[in-house]
Amino acid sequence: MHIVDHAGQEREQWRPGVVTRMQVSATTGATQLCVFEQWCDPGCGAPTHLHVVEEVLTVRAGLAEIWVGDERASVTVGQSVVIPAGHRHGFRNTGETTLHMEAILAAPIFEAASDDLHETRGCWLPGKGG
Numbered sequence: 001m002h003i004v005d006h007a008g009q010e011r012e013q014w015r016p017g018v019v020t021r022m023q024v025s026a027t028t029g030a031t032q033l034c035v036f037e038q039w040c041d042p043g044c045g046a047p048t049h050l051h052v053v054e055e056v057l058t059v060r061a062g063l064a065e066i067w068v069g070d071e072r073a074s075v076t077v078g079q080s081v082v083i084p085a086g087h088r089h090g091f092r093n094t095g096e097t098t099l100h101m102e103a104i105l106a107a108p109i110f111e112a113a114s115d116d117l118h119e120t121r122g123c124w125l126p127g128k129g130g
Helices: none
Strands: 013-015 020-024 034-040 045-050 055-061 063-068 071-076 081-083 089-093 099-105 111-112 122-124
Touching: 055 063, 063 081, 063 099, 071 081, 099 111
Parallel strands: none
Antiparallel strands: 013 020, 020 034, 034 099, 045 089, 045 111, 055 081, 055 099, 063 071, 063 089, 111 122
8 A cells, every 4th residue: 555645745837827736646656547636727727638548637626618629518616527538628717716626647647749839748747847
């Protein structure tokens, strides 16, 4: 058994208006999962991107617009969206307070390919940036 103490894990700015805390990943001994939280200011979130693995996005506080391909939905506290592997998706805070999201990826390292040509293919680990 491996216990991970989240209270001691640092939050890092991922992009302007978005702070991330990696909870479980390869750096904590996971071999098949990556679990992280994000806090997003109003209007901020994750631009359109994709992963080669399935992802689950859950709203813990606030209101989000989440899109998968051409589909868009308003998602609120206690709701999750399952993103199939290889599907372009993203989200943004559409509320007036901080959006708190939890994400679970079926891989121990966060890797993403963005539609934004100014962003490089992301491989994110704590302390390394995104």
